[in-house]
Amino acid sequence: MTEPELPSIGRRGVLLGAAAAAGVAGLAASGGLGGPTRAGAAGSVRTGADVAAAANWSAFAGQRIGIITNPTGVLSDSLASIVDVMAGSGKVEIGGVFGPEHGFRGSAQAGESEDTYVDERTGVTVYDAYGANDAKFEALFAEADVETVVFDIQDVGARFYTYIWTMYHAMIAAARAGLRFVILDRPNPVGGTARGPLLVDGFTSGVGQDRIVQQHGMTVGELARFFDGEFVAGKAGRRLPALDVIKVEGWQPDQLYAETGLTWVLPSPNMPTPDTALLYPGTGLFEAVNLSEGRGTTRPFELIGAPFMDHRWNARLNDAGLAGVRFREAYFNPTFSKHAGTVCAGVQVHLTEPRRVDAIAVAVTMLCAARDLYADFDWRAEAGGGQKGRWIDLLTGSSRFREQFERGAAPAALIARWRRELTEFDRRRQRYLLYPR
Known part of the structure; x- marks a missing residue:
């Protein structure tokens, strides 16, 4: 079976003009918004949110956006929520925020969420999106009347960490509704190496919705490109009309998180460090x-x-x-x-x-x-x-x-069982990667 052709930059609908004028570099050859990736000394790493903010949020000019985020969606210098900063800037029209497991402000424990409410600080409606499938997301996007969906959450690189599946369903919904999808990318704290067994048909659940390995070794931006190229069309009937990744600057996948100079914000209550x-x-x-x-x-x-x-x-x-x-x-x-x-x-x-x-x-x-x-x-x-x-x-x-x-298998035998499928997964993901391995 041949792999789908990656669309050209032109088909992705990237808004380059205003962003470039404000200091955001054009699409790199790797396919993301932002300048070329460079090895970063401590403190030199800028997240996709930092890059977008430095450009006065021009990547969202003229768009009514919905944001999927949580307490990790912060700017590095102030540690302020991107939603709070966007709302206060007067530069961004926010139609709604979509809170995943643990909620937008992070007040819920594992397996829980925050109910839909109007955020006191910003006046923006926050929708409970924990466990939302693509149909639910499509309804939420229509209710919030958004044109662009933004995702900014710190992932931890494991298939069973639920935020990536929130993104997956939101992407399918956005493809069906013809909406632009933007990832504000962040480092993968476990690096760029893929490891572990592949999920197979018949074993999908809330902790694994599609065929990726246990440690996928990608940033959410890279993973979104993989989802769009491999899965979205089969679920939505078409791929996203525009998928943009505002890249992390100054980061390489072999860096430890402590070397980035970024502050660790708990992605969930039981992920403290x-x-x-x-x-x-x-x-x-x-x-x-x-x-x-x-x-x-x-x-x-x-x-x-x-x-x-x-x-x-x-x-x-x-x-x-x-x-x-x-x-x-x-x-x-x-x-x-x-x-x-x-x-x-x-x-x-x-x-x-x-x-x-x-x-x-x-x-x-x-x-x-x-x-x-x-x-x-x-x-x-x-x-x-x-x-x-x-x-x-x-x-x-x-x-x-x-x-x-x-049956009593030893560790080496268990690990050997998935080597071939891991090798094949690693081959498939190469064309979607944004940061050199």
């Missing part, structure tokens, strides 16, 4: 088992354990000699979520060489060791008596991992 993000594409799998993944502690997805575990897990994991990490025997008492109010024994995963970490390999090794050491280890019990093990299937993208794991 860039270290958490580096581990999450792997340790997020502990959501699917009867161990605490550290929710209800100050180091979620780094502290992992259960009441039935002991010091042997820590010793087994350190003996594995995994690159970039060291394990410390740890005891903790979660304040909410699994095993709340009960002391758990387990480990804290410490990053020793962050550039070398393969979070998915780390998590697979941890899971295999827990399976082999503890008879009480099991898949998480599903609410309402649902199929046990279904959650690990949804997180890994198929039943293959679970089936092989239950």
Whole structure:
């Protein structure tokens, strides 16, 4: 099967004239708004929002826009919300804000959202868009009467982090409605390397809507280009009439987030640091088992354990000699979520060489060791008596991992199973990338 031809710059409907006059460079050969990517020293990185603001928001001149954002949608110098700054500038007509999981202002916990309301500061209507499918987004865009949809959220690079699927459904809706779509791009804090298994048909859910690997290795701008080129036409009947990416300046995908000079704003309540993000594409799998993944502690997805575990897990994991990490025997008492109010024994995963970490390999090794050491280890019990093990299937993208794991496969065998599909995914994504690998 041949891959779809990427549209020419002309077909993308990029508004270059006013933006260039205000200091935003034209489309680079890679296909995004903004100047050429350059290796950035600490403090030299500018997000897509910073670039757009420096151009007095001219990329949105004459357009009534709707914005999908959350507390991470800030300008680097002031840490002020882009919505607050846009509304106060008098340069942008905002038809509505669309709040994802946790809400626009970030007041909701995991699996929750903020109700639709009129924002007190800006007077703009904020619509509850958590869990919205493309039909719901299309209705919201019509209600807000927008011509351009803007997406600005800090992603963390894992397939099961829900913000990218909010973007996916919004893109399909925008394609159906004939709306322009603009990404204000931000760095991927786990870098530009793709890792892990591919989601397959029959295993789509709120934590994975289409066929990408577990750690996609793209910025949201690159991922949006991939979605548009690979999936949108099949869902909407046509591709987006205009997809523009206002690129990050001064960033390369091998940079650690701490090297960017950007302030880390929590993308969600349980993603407190860039270290958490580096581990999450792997340790997020502990959501699917009867161990605490550290929710209800100050180091979620780094502290992992259960009441039935002991010091042997820590010793087994350190003996594995995994690159970039060291394990410390740890005891903790979660304040909410699994095993709340009960002391758990387990480990804290410490990053020793962050550039070398393969979070998915780390998590697979941890899971295999827990399976082999503890008879009480099991898949998480599903609410309402649902199929046990279904959650690990949804997180890994198929039943293959679970089936092989239950047969006692070693970590190396589990990882080898997805190498071919990962290689093919990496080949497919190359034409959509904006930053050199």
